[in-house]
Amino acid sequence: MERKSLDQRAQMTDLERLRHSAAHVMATAILRLWPDAQFAAGPPVDDGFYYDVDLKHRITPEDFPAIEAEMKKETKANNIFEKIVVTREQAIKDAESGRLGGLSERPGNPSKFKLGNLEKIPAGEEITYFKNGDFIDLCAGPHVMRTGNVGAFKLTNVASAYYLGDEKNPQLQRIYGTAFKNKTQMDEYFAMLEEAKKRDHRKLGAEMGLYVMDTEYVGPGLPLWLPKGTVIVEELEKLAKETEFAAGYVRVKTPHLAKEKMYKTSGHLPYYAESMFPPMELIEGDEEKRQRELDDEYARLGKEHGEILGLGQKERAARLSEIADRLKAIGEEMGRLGERYYLKAMNCPHHHRIFAAEPRSYRDLPLRLAEYGCCYRYEQSGELFGLMRVRSLNMNDAHIYCTPEQFAAEFNAVNEMYLKYFKIFGFEKYQMRFSTSAPEGLGKKYVDEPALWKQTEDMVRDVLVSSGINYVEVANEAAFYGPKIDVQVWSAIGREFTIATNQVDFAVPKRFGLVYKDRDNTEKTPLCIHRAPLGTHERFIGFLIEHYAGNFPLWLAPEQVRVLTLGEEEPLLNYAKDVVNQLRAQQVRAEGDYGNDPIKAKIANAEKAKVHTMLVIGGRDMEAGNVSVRLHGKGNVGAKPKAEMIADILAAIRERRA
């Protein structure tokens, strides 16, 4: 984790100070129970705080009451958070004696993480301790005045975390808690959390019968869309197809797999092989062994090639062409041995090949190829998360090939498409994040094209500024092939996700040798915009479930209308069935509940299923040519002539009313 700057610290809110102080109080408590505990970092986070601790005893939630009791003693004591300025020499001495992050000196148990933290404090910056009671911690603050200011707290969770967030470092125990000024606020927070849990798409998705994960027969992270979920999938596709058609896109369809050569050309192999499903091999016997040898050599040379390019070593150009020749020869030999097919992890290479399928003129650009393409990514098992992070994903994908002159207008049009969608769905809490490169990453993390980076980043920034979109700029987060804009949203339980993305690519079309013939009769490489405003069905619908808490607007609702009858007389049933048939004839998803349950039970069932519109039909409705309308969550809204109600429903669906 990055160290907070002094500026950032000065800007900490009162609640953050309080929670940071709560972390010190917790450390104090843990030390009273386990004096040899070593602490690393203990910052405030969005909904509380944590402290990373290295301790032989494995802390479990069963230990929480004891820790909380000690914390209570510390807040009752109402000790002052005393700031102490020390010299670096003194701090190192105290860390070595085990005094830092301790209640006393601990011979033979130096404050190893605090020593590490000390090293990260730049020379010249003031080194400070904060002391409450016997507990002294290396800390830049700020804190509340006294431990008693931490009015209400609760430990919530224990997890593990790598020291400094690096996989290679030892794992520490991360104890999470939350703290508030008083108990009332804390109670409100936990009540809100309970509400949020009810919105969790995994819970609602199962209850509403939208999707299942058949981990036994299909596999983890491979959702099966049930009929009701498929309705939402198809409504979203309809929206995308209409919107994209109007915006001048053309649709394509591509297979779910491709030969190895595709991903060697795109640059995804061998470097990203581990996030792809292993290949299907159409190779036999001895040839397989030879294939492995060639693989190894290919990987080795590929790496060397990348290094030479990255370092910009012009003097090694001869070696480069040697490598290129050898790579070509390997490719040819592999072709003779047999083939390997990979499931696609992205659609761009297939689209690039469609671009390459015909000679292109500047007159053909911009060419906007759209596809709801199904991709497969072998996400790490620990990363799978309901619909939000899966291994098979249907992307609202499109690639726009354009000239540099066309770029600004195209990029802007894509952004406007985002905003149009977000308005339809009523998204309010989202963040547009503009990710740029960093000079030190050129040739390593990013393709080594400083001029193109500057050019495209300026173009994107200009579009953002001139269109007045609210965004934040993050350096050193770009894709390896160009700058991008991600749209971040937060799930019901507060996890952050990229819901949509808009990326510039000035590198991969070149690798595929894509060109168009320009006005001046020269061949030029097009710019490519990758965009997915509706992200993937999986993540987008996962998010929509939580956004609407399962109460979808009429146009998206899996079951739009349910007709509930009062009584079983033949004429009444005919009248009710006629309403359902008229609606279905107009493509409205209407069902009938003609059974003999009491109306209260039928209503309870329909409400529980979150049916958008319920039409109650009894004898008096039939006689008047009416239907009695009840809206999910809103209750009875009264009787209406049948024809009028049907017209209303059709209009609301057509307009995709919220």
Next chain:
RNA sequence: GCCGGCAUAGCUCAAUCGGUAGAGCAUCUGAUUUGUAAUCAGAAGGUUGUCGGUUCAAGUCCGACUGUCGGCUCCA
């Protein structure tokens, strides 16, 4: 992938110290004929995630695996 928790009927959950696996909802059958959130009765539903171990005896204790949950790492 790493650390830890969890896994009982379709769902939500019980089952005392290791001693014959139960309930509500949903499902099915029958009765009930109803005006805005649940009519009554009966039936059916299980190799307690899988495999192995300890024991006279395992849902319960131990181990491995799989899945899942919470984090970490990762996310072109």
